[in-house]
Amino acid sequence: MTILFVGVIACCSGKPEDGVPLIFAAASLSDVLTESADIYERDTGKFVDFSFGGSITLANQVANLGAPADGVLFAGGEPGQLIIKAGLMLGGNAQRVITNSVVVVGGRDFPVIRSLADLALSNERIAVADPQLAPAGTYAMLALEAAGLAETISDQLIFTGDVRAALAAVESGNTKYGIVYMTDALTSNRVEILFEIQDLSVDYFITGITEAHNSRAAQTFLNYVLIESATREVFKSAGFEVRRAGTGPG
Secondary structure, three states: OOEEEOOOOOOOOOOHHHOOOEEEEEHHHHHHHHHHHHHHHHHHOOOOEEEEEOHHHHHHHHHHHOOOOOEEEEEOHHHHHHHHHOOOEOOOOOEOOEEEEEEEEEOOOOOOOOOHHHHHHHOOOEEEEOOOOOHHHHHHHHHHHHOOOOOOOHHHEEEEOOHHHHHHHHHHOOOOEEEEEHHHHOOOOOOEEEEEEEEEEEEEEEEEEOOOOOHHHHHHHHHHHHHOHHHHHHHHHOOOEEOOOOOOOO
């Protein structure tokens, strides 16, 4: 299995005819998809390659620059709309059955805060994914705008390429606080979750890419992840909510 973290268009490690699908996926899914692919390989003998990064960046690469994705698993609504508008969605409907939440985290020796207002009053630097590149940043800005704090806090924000980079900034001490996904925060023993931003959930957009060489193989893997109990448990253990296809809000 090949894993790529991209800032430019990614290329599949194998030849197009090798049957190994390349999945473009949100950086927030790197751990769970890698583990799921290991389970898939053990069960089926089939392999999957990944390219991880900010969902908006990746979606633009696929939809507008012809990046060779066979399937995608993106966070938030904008990346999915880019795929749909480009006519690249395989089949009639993309699945939106994986959900995440958004939290504020603090690093070592942080003053305790319990609200976005406290965050603004701290006058500390705050790591946030760039909303032009990753939906995690879009959701963070939506929360700040809803609280009437977007302008007040703007000078404190440090923008990063994706949500994992925002988490890393807090872990390294480059920023005191960060706004990240719950599941990313749970991967770290160097940050503490201070509070969850209420009424803010993140759906993931999942589909094979029409006319891609290995689109069916990609869709088979994505279906496996959503259906098999072992892979669903990987996601749930990491803090994601995973609904059955066709149930709950989409």
